Amino acid sequence: MKYAARIIDITKEYPLKGETVHALRGVSFDVPFGDYVAIMGPSGSGKSTLLNLLGCLDKPTSGQLLLEDDDIGALNDDELATVRASRIGFVFQSYNLIQQLTVLENIQVPLFYLGRLGAAERIRCEEIADLVGLKDRLKHRPAQLSGGQQQRVAIARSLVNAPNFILADEATGNLDSVTTEEIMGLFEKLNNEGRTIIMVTHEDEVSAHAKRVVRLRDGLLQSDIINENRELLLPPNTRIKDTIPADHA
Numbered sequence: 001m002k003y004a005a006r007i008i009d010i011t012k013e014y015p016l017k018g019e020t021v022h023a024l025r026g027v028s029f030d031v032p033f034g035d036y037v038a039i040m041g042p043s044g045s046g047k048s049t050l051l052n053l054l055g056c057l058d059k060p061t062s063g064q065l066l067l068e069d070d071d072i073g074a075l076n077d078d079e080l081a082t083v084r085a086s087r088i089g090f091v092f093q094s095y096n097l098i099q100q101l102t103v104l105e106n107i108q109v110p111l112f113y114l115g116r117l118g119a120a121e122r123i124r125c126e127e128i129a130d131l132v133g134l135k136d137r138l139k140h141r142p143a144q145l146s147g148g149q150q151q152r153v154a155i156a157r158s159l160v161n162a163p164n165f166i167l168a169d170e171a172t173g174n175l176d177s178v179t180t181e182e183i184m185g186l187f188e189k190l191n192n193e194g195r196t197i198i199m200v201t202h203e204d205e206v207s208a209h210a211k212r213v214v215r216l217r218d219g220l221l222q223s224d225i226i227n228e229n230r231e232l233l234l235p236p237n238t239r240i241k242d243t244i245p246a247d248h249a
């Protein structure tokens with residue numbers, strides 16, 4: 001198993017009012033383990049569609065998508081849900097927090113779905129909240145937090161299953177530049193821990209931190225370039241903490 005993901009001639013079509021939208025028109029690239037990829041491209045170029053396929057939220061129309069050698073197109077909905085819950089951490093631009101729940105409860109949501117919320121997991125959720133700087137906000141509700149704090153909750157929630165993949169769609173799109181740097185620092189630590197990160201962004205300041213930049217245009221891969229001048233925010237090999245076991249899931 002050499003690759004975290006292989007995207008092989010993927011297409012995705014959406015039916016829309018009797019027409020067909022060709023969101024992806026034959027995209028291929030491989031993502032080695034531990035890679036850190038920024039997906040860029042104009043609005044409507046297929047970035048979110050591609051990330052949703054990688055996140056097992058949807059299936060390709062044609063082509064093959066392998067996640068750690070599992071052919072995603074061959075899985076049924078239950079199997080896809082299991083892959084999502086156990087291996088993938090998804091961070092959205094809009095945070096997608098549950099307003100009625102506290103910070104800690106929001107972080108616990110994935111474990112709740114997996115039926116795996118015992119005493120040890122409760123402690124772990126508090127540890128993860130601590131790691132992303134939310135220790136003194138555990139009982140707050142999302143509306144009582146800043147955008148950056150809400151995104152930290154979403155990141156903490158994406159980490160509770162110790163996912164191999166972290167997928168982020170414009171995760172810093174609503175944040176100021178200082179908070180964006182803090183979130184990028186978190187991603188850098190997670191990548192140093194060996195987690196594969198694929199993020200969609202339209203900001204050069206964000207893609208500057210990735211190891212590689214893939215550009216889409218009109219549903220096609222336009223370029224795929226190693227980021228030679230990658231900007232590091234932290235001393236090499238800084239990790240979030242060695243207590244997040246990679247095989248926790």
Ligand SMILES: Nc1ncnc2c1ncn2[C@@H]1O[C@H](COP(=O)(O)OP(=O)(O)O)[C@@H](O)[C@H]1O
Pocket residue numbers: 014015016021022023041042043044045046047048049050
């Ligand atoms: N659920 C959907 N139904 C119909 N068309 C869609 C749907 N989702 C995305 N599209 C279309 O597919 C194309 C790619 O969209 P998207 O992947 O969201 O692009 P990006 O994230 O790069 O802005 C766009 O033309 C968009 O309008």
Ligand SMILES: [Mg+2]
Pocket residue numbers: 047048049
């Ligand atoms: Mg998008």
